[in-house]
Amino acid sequence: MTIRIAITPGEPAGIGPDLLLKLIQHDWPVQLVAIADKSLLEQRAKQLCLPLKLIEFNDSEPAKTSQAGELYFSQIDLAAPAIPGELNEANGEYVLHTLRHASEQNTNGTFAAVVTGPVHKGIINKAGISFSGHTEYFAQQTNTSDVVMMLATQGLRVALVTTHIPLAYVSKAVTEERLIKVTEILHHDLQEKFGIKNPRILMCGLNPHAGEDGHLGTEELETIIPTVQRLNETGMNITGPLPADTLFQDKYLNQTDAVLAMYHDQGLPVLKYKGFGNSVNITLGLPFIRTSVDHGTALDLAGTGKAEVGSFELAIREAIHLATKDKVIINDR
Numbered sequence: 001m002t003i004r005i006a007i008t009p010g011e012p013a014g015i016g017p018d019l020l021l022k023l024i025q026h027d028w029p030v031q032l033v034a035i036a037d038k039s040l041l042e043q044r045a046k047q048l049c050l051p052l053k054l055i056e057f058n059d060s061e062p063a064k065t066s067q068a069g070e071l072y073f074s075q076i077d078l079a080a081p082a083i084p085g086e087l088n089e090a091n092g093e094y095v096l097h098t099l100r101h102a103s104e105q106n107t108n109g110t111f112a113a114v115v116t117g118p119v120h121k122g123i124i125n126k127a128g129i130s131f132s133g134h135t136e137y138f139a140q141q142t143n144t145s146d147v148v149m150m151l152a153t154q155g156l157r158v159a160l161v162t163t164h165i166p167l168a169y170v171s172k173a174v175t176e177e178r179l180i181k182v183t184e185i186l187h188h189d190l191q192e193k194f195g196i197k198n199p200r201i202l203m204c205g206l207n208p209h210a211g212e213d214g215h216l217g218t219e220e221l222e223t224i225i226p227t228v229q230r231l232n233e234t235g236m237n238i239t240g241p242l243p244a245d246t247l248f249q250d251k252y253l254n255q256t257d258a259v260l261a262m263y264h265d266q267g268l269p270v271l272k273y274k275g276f277g278n279s280v281n282i283t284l285g286l287p288f289i290r291t292s293v294d295h296g297t298a299l300d301l302a303g304t305g306k307a308e309v310g311s312f313e314l315a316i317r318e319a320i321h322l323a324t325k326d327k328v329i330i331n332d333r
């Protein structure tokens, strides 16, 4: 059976539309449907000299595989014309409209997954809309209390306890309750989505040297160590907390299915150093499958044709794998 994948190209002035238009220049074994403004796709294809046949998506017709050069679309109107590289806060609500539409249409089963292109968090907030990221937005749209951001590249998966919050709030956000929920979601999805029977999770400390027995911070002694003990008593296989500066070495990673980092910039720089452009962002714990790119809007490259498609392509392929319950090939050590 052919499945349908919704694609939100993200910030209209960024590279998301460019990457999607490059990627549909070959056949896909699924129906890819862009949730976007038709005129944006037409103009960007013209600018990049890419052939494009747009077909309005009709959910009452049987799903068809996408052929090279053609793209199904669901129309969402831009508020203002999109100029590559030039952010315009007038289009902040447009971006969120595409995400809401994708969320609704995934929830009702029209699509088997959504793949998101990069959005610009700053311009959405400048438009007067409080927004910290897709991860949090889709959780809110689907009334899901806890979701987990995980990025994966060949040989490494990194999940995060906290996501887009100021560093000053991280310590307070690393609670026993949050640690338990995140670890349970990660453990569950490693089993169910990635086919790992007994997931091995490596947990980072929060403080330098994982607190150095309380001399460099007490969160490990007060919260993280007792929570790891509690979780292990339920039968999980969690190692840590280990100092984050020495944990990312093969000695540990070869024995690990996922690293759980306490905050965004503790785990993601390592992951991106290893595999920027070849990584995928997966939201765990949502009622539908959502994957995304590992990079941002790259305004400097929009409309130039120079942006690399690697991560967007991987995000689509990973969504297809997850949706068709094939064995996931990424990160097979």
Ligand SMILES: NC(=O)C1=CN([C@@H]2O[C@H](COP(=O)(O)OP(=O)(O)OC[C@H]3O[C@@H](n4cnc5c(N)ncnc54)[C@H](O)[C@@H]3O)[C@@H](O)[C@H]2O)C=CC1
Pocket: 010, 015, 117, 118, 119, 120, 121, 122, 134, 292, 293, 294, 295, 296, 297, 298, 299, 300, 301, 306, 307, 308, 309
């Ligand atoms: N999934 C998402 O929606 C994400 C959105 N962002 C947002 O993107 C905006 C810009 O963030 P930055 O930190 O500047 O990161 P960025 O990833 O947009 O750019 C960082 C550098 O990487 C280069 N780069 C990025 N993607 C590339 C690609 N596909 N091919 C070749 N080079 C590429 C850029 O040219 C730039 O030099 C921010 O508003 C941020 O919030 C950032 C990460 C993920």
Ligand SMILES: NCC(=O)COP(=O)(O)O
Pocket: 132, 133, 134, 135, 136, 268, 281, 292
């Ligand atoms: N660094 C990852 C990132 O910022 C993407 O977040 P999200 O928009 O996928 O929640």
